Amino acid sequence: MGRQAIDYSVYLVTGREFLPPGKDYYESLEESLQGGVTLVQVREKNADTGEFIEIARKTKEICDRYNVPVLINDRIDVHLAVGTAGIHIGQTDCPLPLARTLIGDDAIIGLSVSNVEQATRAAQHSDILDYIGVGAVWPTGSKDTKGRKSLGPDGTGEILDLIHGSGLEAVAIGGIHLPNLAQLLHGSVAPKSRDALAGIAIISDIVASTTPKEAAANLRLVVDSFKRSRQALKDEAGVFGGLGQKRAEVDAKKLAEKVQELMAVVKRETPLVHQMTNTVVVNDSANVTLAVGASPIMSTHPRDVHDLSPAIGALLINFGTIGDKEGMKVAGRQANVNRKPLIFDPVAIGATSYRREISEELLAHWQPTIIKGNAAEIGAMAKSTEVASRGVDSVGSGFADPGAVVKALARKRAAIIVLTGEKDYISDGSVVIKISNGSHLLERITGSGCQAGSLIGCFAAAARLDYLAKNETKFEDDSQLVQGDMLLAAVAGILVYTVASEVAAARPDVKGPGTFRAALIDELYNLTPDVVAEKAKLEIL
Numbered sequence: 001m002g003r004q005a006i007d008y009s010v011y012l013v014t015g016r017e018f019l020p021p022g023k024d025y026y027e028s029l030e031e032s033l034q035g036g037v038t039l040v041q042v043r044e045k046n047a048d049t050g051e052f053i054e055i056a057r058k059t060k061e062i063c064d065r066y067n068v069p070v071l072i073n074d075r076i077d078v079h080l081a082v083g084t085a086g087i088h089i090g091q092t093d094c095p096l097p098l099a100r101t102l103i104g105d106d107a108i109i110g111l112s113v114s115n116v117e118q119a120t121r122a123a124q125h126s127d128i129l130d131y132i133g134v135g136a137v138w139p140t141g142s143k144d145t146k147g148r149k150s151l152g153p154d155g156t157g158e159i160l161d162l163i164h165g166s167g168l169e170a171v172a173i174g175g176i177h178l179p180n181l182a183q184l185l186h187g188s189v190a191p192k193s194r195d196a197l198a199g200i201a202i203i204s205d206i207v208a209s210t211t212p213k214e215a216a217a218n219l220r221l222v223v224d225s226f227k228r229s230r231q232a233l234k235d236e237a238g239v240f241g242g243l244g245q246k247r248a249e250v251d252a253k254k255l256a257e258k259v260q261e262l263m264a265v266v267k268r269e270t271p272l273v274h275q276m277t278n279t280v281v282v283n284d285s286a287n288v289t290l291a292v293g294a295s296p297i298m299s300t301h302p303r304d305v306h307d308l309s310p311a312i313g314a315l316l317i318n319f320g321t322i323g324d325k326e327g328m329k330v331a332g333r334q335a336n337v338n339r340k341p342l343i344f345d346p347v348a349i350g351a352t353s354y355r356r357e358i359s360e361e362l363l364a365h366w367q368p369t370i371i372k373g374n375a376a377e378i379g380a381m382a383k384s385t386e387v388a389s390r391g392v393d394s395v396g397s398g399f400a401d402p403g404a405v406v407k408a409l410a411r412k413r414a415a416i417i418v419l420t421g422e423k424d425y426i427s428d429g430s431v432v433i434k435i436s437n438g439s440h441l442l443e444r445i446t447g448s449g450c451q452a453g454s455l456i457g458c459f460a461a462a463a464r465l466d467y468l469a470k471n472e473t474k475f476e477d478d479s480q481l482v483q484g485d486m487l488l489a490a491v492a493g494i495l496v497y498t499v500a501s502e503v504a505a506a507r508p509d510v511k512g513p514g515t516f517r518a519a520l521i522d523e524l525y526n527l528t529p530d531v532v533a534e535k536a537k538l539e540i541l
C-alpha cells in the first residue's frame with residue numbers, strides 16, 4: 001500500500017485542557033478543520049486507555065470527512081486500535097526500530113527533536129522515520145520545557161541543515177502564534193541547504209481560541225504564502241519580489257526614476273518614523289527625517305512603543321548604546337504584528353560578545369525587514385571573519401566580494417541587506433545594487449550610518465503607504481511581513497543621503513565636518529528628484 005502523503009502545513013496537536021470555557025472539543029476540532037488544518041495529532045496526557053481510544057476514534061471520524069490524517073501521540077496501542085495514519089513519539093518513548101516493527105511499514109512515525117544530537121540521530125534513522133517535530137522554538141505554556149533552551153528560528157534552521165538529504169520532513173513546535181509565524185518560517189530557512197520547514201505544529205493558538213476556524217485559517221494563509229514566496233525566490237524574484245521584476249529587467253535608470261517617485265511620496269504622506277536609536281545621534285536622526293519630509297518620533301518605553309505601533313509608518317531599531325532592550329523587543333514584535341517595516345541597525349555588533357548576544361535575542365523576537373550595517377557589522381551578522389571591527393568602525397579594506405556577502409545574508413535572514421561604506425551594496429537575495437555616491441566627509445561626522453538608517457526608515461514607510469494606496473491587499477502578498485518595495489526603499493534611503501552629502505561637500509561655505517553637518521541637513525531638505533537622478537551612480541550587479 002505504501003505510506004500516505006502528508007501535508008504538514010498546519011498540524012494541530014490537540015489539548016482539551018486548553019479549550020476556552022464552554023467550548024466543546026469536537027466542535028473546536030471541526031471548526032479548525034474548516035479553517036484549513038492539514039494534519040491532527042491526538043495528544044491525551046491524562047485519559048485512560050479506553051477514553052483515549054474513544055476520543056481518537058471520534059476524532060478520526062470527523063477528520064475523515066475533511067480528508068485530514070490523524071496521528072496518535074505516544075500510544076501505539078491506541079493507533080493500532082483505531083487505525084490512524086500513524087504515531088508521534090518522543091525521545092524517551094518506544095524505541096524507534098521497535099515502534100516501526102509494531103506499527104508496520106505503512107504508518108507514519110514522527111519523532112520529537114530538541115537539539116542537534118537528536119537531529120543527527122534522527123537523520124541516521126530516516127529509513128524508519130517520516131518526520132521530526134523540532135522544538136520548542138519558543139517558550140510555551142502548553143508543556144513543561146524547563147531546562148531546555150528554546151531553539152528560536154536560527155536553531156531550527158541549524159537542525160534543518162543537519163537532516164538535509166535524509167528525506168525527513170520537519171515541523172516546528174512550541175510557542176508558535178500568528179504574530180511570530182512569518183518570522184519563524186523565514187528565519188528558520190537553513191543557512192547552508194536553504195531547506196525550509198514543512199509546516200508548524202500548534203496547540204494553544206488554535207485550541208485556546210474561541211474562533212478556531214479563523215485561527216487556523218490565519219495560520220494557513222501565512223504558511224501557504226510562505227511556500228509560494230519560496231517558489232518566487234527560486235525564480236530569482238528576491239525576498240521582497242526584487243523590485244517587482246525579474247533580475248534581468250531591473251535597470252539603473254528605471255530604479256533612479258522610482259527613487260524620484262518615492263521622494264515625492266515621502267513629502268506627500270509625511271510618514272511617522274519611530275526611531276529607537278542611540279543617544280549619540282538622536283538629534284541628527286530626527287533632523288534628517290524632518291529634512292526629507294517625514295516625521296520622527298523617538299520613544300523607548302515598552303508600553304509607549306506598543307501603543308504607538310499602529311500609528312507609525314516604519315520602525316528603526318539602532319542599538320548603538322543598547323539602553324532599551326525590553327522596549328526594542330516590544331516595538332519590534334508589534335511592528336511585525338502590525339506589518340510595519342522594521343529597519344535594524346546592529347551598531348558595532350562585531351565589537352563585543354554582549355552586543356552579539358543582544359542582537360541574537362532581538363532577532364529571536366522579531367523579523368527585520370531591512371538590516372543595515374558597515375562591513376564589520378554585516379560581517380558579524382554573516383559570521384564572516386573577513387572584516388574586523390574597532391568600536392563602531394570597520395577595519396581593513398572590506399570584503400573581496402561584497403555583493404556576494406549581501407546576497408547570501410539577505411537569503412539567510414530573509415531581509416534586505418544594506419552594506420554601507422565607500423561604495424554601498426544592497427540586496428534582496430536576488431538583485432545586488434551598488435551605489436557609488438557619497439562624500440569622504442561622511443566619515444568625519446558621527447552617526448552618518450545612523451542617519452542613513454533613519455532615511456531608509458522614511459522611504460520604507462513611504463513604500464508601504466504607496467503600495468497600500470495602489471493595491472488591494474492580495475492573498476499572495478500575505479507571506480511578506482510588510483508590503484511595498486523594500487529594496488527600492490533601501491536604495492532610496494542610501495541614494496538620497498549620499499547624493500545630498502556630495503552636494504553639501506561641494507558647497508563653498510563647507511570648510512570641514514562642522515559646516516558639513518549643517519549643510520547636509522540643508523541639502524537633504526533642498527534636494528530635488530532631478531538632482532538625484534542626474535547624480536545617481538547606480539549599478540545592478
Ligand SMILES: Cc1ncc(COP(=O)(O)OP(=O)(O)O)c(N)n1
Pocket residue numbers: 013041043073074088089090091093110111112113132133134135143171173201
Ligand atoms: C509534532 C510534535 N512535535 C513534538 C511533540 C512533543 O512530543 P513528546 O516529546 O513525545 O512530548 P509529549 O507531546 O508526549 O509531551 C509533539 N507531541 N508533536
Ligand SMILES: Cc1nc(C(=O)O)sc1CCOP(=O)(O)O
Pocket residue numbers: 013112114133134135136137139140141142143145173174175176201202203204205
Ligand atoms: C507538545 C509540545 N511539544 C513541544 C516540544 O518542544 O517538544 S512544545 C509543545 C507544546 C506546543 O504547544 P503550543 O503550540 O501551545 O506552544
